[in-house]
Amino acid sequence: MTDGHYIVSLRLWFNIFSAAIILFSALDWITGAIQEKRAKRKARAAQQRRLVNLAVIAFTALAWLSGSWMDAAKDRQDALQRRAWDVTMGRIKTEVAVQQRRLAETRGRLAQAEQQRAEAQLALEKTLEEVRRRQAPRTLTAEQRSRFVRALKLSGGGRVSIECPLGDGEALAFATELEGLLKAAGWRVGEGGVEQGVGPGDLLKGELIIVGSAKSAPRCAASLQKAFKAIGHPIDGVENPELPDTKIILRIGRKPATAGERHTGAL
Secondary structure: OOHHHHHHHHHHHHHHHHHHHHHHHHHHHHHHHHHHHHHHHHHHHHHHHHHHHHHHHHHHHHHHHHHHHHHHHHHHHHHHHHHHHHHHHHEEEEEEHHHHHHHHHHHHHHHHHHHHHHHHHHHHHHHHHHHHHHHOOOOOOHHHHHHHHHHHHHHHOOOOEHHHHHHHHOOOOOOHHHHHHHHHOEEOOOOOOOOOOOOHHHOOEEEEEEEOOOOOOOHHHHHHHHHHOOOOOEEEEOOOOOEEEEEOOEEEEEEOOOOOOOOOOOO
């Protein structure tokens, strides 16, 4: 090989080597650029992930804070509602207690009024009964008549005069009833039956047995008084010295207005 060919070969190899170096440098730059781009991309991706994580953390924290705030707000609202409910219920209970007390007072007044009404009704009935009794003529029941006659028969009989005020139909009717019972028991009644007259004795109210003297009066006077007592219609006996000792007068006066209004007036 000549020197020229050797130089050409060296130049060729130098060019090849230079081209290889340039190629490797270009590849290295391209590779670096690619790696740098990838690194930047990875950095951006990492940054994006960090941003996403930060956003997630922030959202989570915000959601937690929001939930805590809502829970606290709900607790406060519930507390306010419970307080308002307690206040309302307290007012309602107080009002119910007041109404119950008023109702009890009203019931008490109604019960008192009902008791007063019942007492007034009873008093009215008693008054009406008293009025009816005052207005009703005197008479004996069937049982009283039977007991009266039986008591008079046991006395052995007697003689009595019956008197009543003139013009008093009620007194005459009662005297006539007693006259019939006395006769049924075997007693003798003064001649002419019931005597009606006008005199001081007309003011008498009720019934009386009049004798001349209690010491010398006939025994049948006491028997007549006992007969009236036996039928629950006791009458008093009085003395009139002007009467003979053997005479007994059963005086039927005017009907008394009350049970205590008896034996008034002169004999």
